[in-house]
Amino acid sequence: MKLPWLAALLTVTLAGAAGEVSAPIPAGGKDEALEVPPPPFSEGIFPCSSCHAGMEVNRTRRMLEDFHTEIELKHDEEHRWCLDCHDATDRDRLHLASGEPVSFEQSYLLCGQCHGEKLRDWRAGIHGRRSGNWNGHKRYLLCAHCHNPHQPRFRPLAPKPAPEPPRRPAR
């Protein structure tokens, strides 16, 4: 299913490349300073309002045919489409099921609505990769850094070379 203007989050950055850091994560019990890198937008796509500002909002659920055709939704696509997560009034934000808007920096709140136990583990540092200091300043990744929100299944990777088998001396 091709989908419209929700192209915002795209490429899955595996190798990390955390870049500079922003948006401290609120809540979660301890007020340890936790930081996430900026969301992994595909180049030139954000802010969404730069195109969408003057457009009329069409709330009919449909296949997109003119733009954002590269987005293939494989994330409960039978029940969902763009405007379930992307906000139609404030184009540069997402919204929760309650309608409360959230920024892309806090997209984990959106993911956590369904994947609550993953959010809990992520906050505790168990789900997902952390870097930095085990006894201090840590850096998190957003869900979208590893899981493309439109196709969240983790993609297979090419493995690094296997070890050499033991060499046996010639006799």
Place this chain on the structure above:
Amino acid sequence: MDPLDGKPADPSRRSFVTAASCAAGAMILTACGPRRLHEFPKERLREALADMEKRYRAEYGGDVEVLDTPAIPGVLFAYALDISRCIGCRRCVHACVKENNESRDPQVQWIRVLSMKNERGVDFSEADPYYAPAEVPEPGHFYVPTACQQCENPPCTKVCPAGATWKEKDGIVVVDYDWCIGCRYCMAACPYGARHFNWAAPTIPKDELNRHLHVLGNRPRPAGVVEKCTFCIQRTREGRYPACVEICPVGARKFGNLLDPDSEIRYVIEHKRVLVLKEELNTAPKFFYFYGT
């Protein structure tokens, strides 16, 4: 007395006294010789480290620093690895080789990733470390990366005839490369295959040398000594995560202080299904495997 000719039997009193005093002298002399690094007085250790730095600078060029960062009080390191997430990509293996200056040829790798079949479960007899498909994870397989389990009750340190390997206060089992005699008893004693022997002088490309060195950790080793994972002692004692934790693309690797109730490692132990390898051997590993899903 010789029963045949009545003369004193060998050894004569004179040669016996000579030999005995030589032996006594030799015993005293050994006590004057070099001691293990952890017994060195501080200022002598600093000199020894400066010597090492000089040697490494001559060999590899550029600047190097050899540190002896001590254990942080109140810290006992432990590791947890999520077997339900590991995809067997071996990024950890190669990050470890770089971080810890492991020999490229002959190849030494502290981490070994074992590919196992789902239907067999954790079964070392059928584990395959040499898997090389185009993409991982392979259907029907899961992966168990192994390295030193940093046992609380390590069999390897007990068998060392030279006292060249021991458990530090923060739980890291280390090797004194200058004191190791290369007998490899520890390798035989380790039930996890976690110790590796330098059969030849290690080769490390000059431009790939990690120049941030710890004397008990990643400093380049000589030929003929045993080496092993040190939980990246040069990083973790400075508060950083080990290299393998930071590289893991699926975030399967967790590290922290076992004595801190708020640490990630304690969260894993308290909330997830956890296992250790070869529990029946009573080695009490501080390397835990868990199912995060």
